[in-house]
Amino acid sequence: MSAGTMSAADSAFTGDAQSGSDPLEGLPGHPMMWILILSELAVFAIAFIGFAVARLLNPAGFAAGQGHLDPTLGGLNTIVLVSSGALAAVGVAAAHEKAWRRARCLFVTAAAVGLLFLIVKGTEYSAMMDAGFTLDSGGFYSLYYLLTGFHALHVVMGMILLVIVAFQDSAETFETGAAFWHMVDLVWIVLYPLLYLLR
């Protein structure tokens, strides 16, 4: 967050930023986005611990459910998201150089790569549903669809955000969009081993 680029509303929000006691100092992008990101991280943490405890209570049921997931698809989606995250991060670097056209292209490409994540996830959902495993098929499946569906919703929101901020000539705005996208990436980094690898 750059104090030099803050609007009056930003300064009012951060209050004592000028005195050096801004609690969100050091986080790139708009502070309101970080309020959202920190809240989302807390929600995902509770959901992940909930999943881990539910598996502890029903290890056989969860092992059977996890046996129907393809770890290769989960790994492929991890590579897709970290690749998209790299494009967004390079886009932020371009925005800092005021290379707006390059930054814009990188952000739109990052959003397009995000679409690939959703296609892979859709393929996995389709295979699971064809095999008869739906949201109502038991504890593991309910949590699987809720966790991955909630995350996929964040992917969709992140893609929309990346495209919106790509057309603003402001490095802080690019940072704000990228921060949300990296949060989506970070959450998947933990969700992948939790669902697919720890059996």
Next chain:
Amino acid sequence: MNARTGLLLRTWGVLTALTLATMLLGKAGHGAIPGAIPGIAGAAAVMAITMVKGRQILVHYVGLHGPGNRWRPVLIGYLLVLGLAILGAYAAGLLR
């Protein structure tokens, strides 16, 4: 290519390599004879790699690399606590 872009591309390479490593560890774990120690060791290795990947994202992608950035230890701490809680629940399941 400037230094920042070079660093980000190296980070992407590290994240991709670590993801492939966890995929291999996951495959090896599924073929192993069921048992608490190999299971916990494999899970600990997977979660350790996950923590390294998370740190790479926070420090290099998000950009929390400045000296004295007070949010870096907070967010890495978040990852560590979450990873340990998941690993603890997994280990408890194996040892039951």
